[in-house]
Amino acid sequence: MSIRPLIAGAALLCLAAAGWQVTLIEPGQAFGYRAPQRPDPAAVEKSFADEVELLKSGKSTQALLSLRRRAEKGPFPGPALYLMGVEAYRQGAYSQAVEHWQKGVKLYPYLGDRDAPFGAAKRMNMALAELKSGVWAGKKRSETARMHALMRRLAGGCE
Numbered sequence: 728m729s730i731r732p733l734i735a736g737a738a739l740l741c742l743a744a745a746g747w748q749v750t751l752i753e754p755g756q757a758f759g760y761r762a763p764q765r766p767d768p769a770a771v772e773k774s775f776a777d778e779v780e781l782l783k784s785g786k787s788t789q790a791l792l793s794l795r796r797r798a799e800k801g802p803f804p805g806p807a808l809y810l811m812g813v814e815a816y817r818q819g820a821y822s823q824a825v826e827h828w829q830k831g832v833k834l835y836p837y838l839g840d841r842d843a844p845f846g847a848a849k850r851m852n853m854a855l856a857e858l859k860s861g862v863w864a865g866k867k868r869s870e871t872a873r874m875h876a877l878m879r880r881l882a883g884g885c886e
């Protein structure tokens with residue numbers, strides 16, 4: 728009797744057990760990685776109440792300073808970048824707005840969801856559609872490439 732079939736059988740059994748064990752591990756758990764929790768949109772909006780009020784009252788410099796601080800140190804840097812993009816868009820700095828939105832969506836992909844804080848996905852899509860058919864219509868610039876990449880990301884595709 729040869730020992731090779733026994734070794735092959737033991738190896739197969741070992742692989743089957745390892746495969747079964749892998750199914751019990753949550754994605755990323757093996758390396759200590761935890762995916763960021765999706766925050767409650769209402770809680771996010773409430774945490775930005777002061778900045779939104781400053782923007783509405785025309786004190787954009789103070790609001791942008793606060794938003795920049797939050798974009799760098801948190802909490803909620805993604806929505807902070809989104810609001811910075813909204814203000815940049817309002818001021819006509821379209822490429823800066825697209826850049827802020829792109830960074831915000833990259834940090835916090837939930838900004839592209841239907842129920843995102845501030846209705847971010849809907850507002851970004853509307854603004855990007857306006858740029859595409861208006862100011863940036865027919866232009867071949869790096870901004871339009873970033874705009875199209877962001878539009879694909881918001882639509883559920885990749886960059």
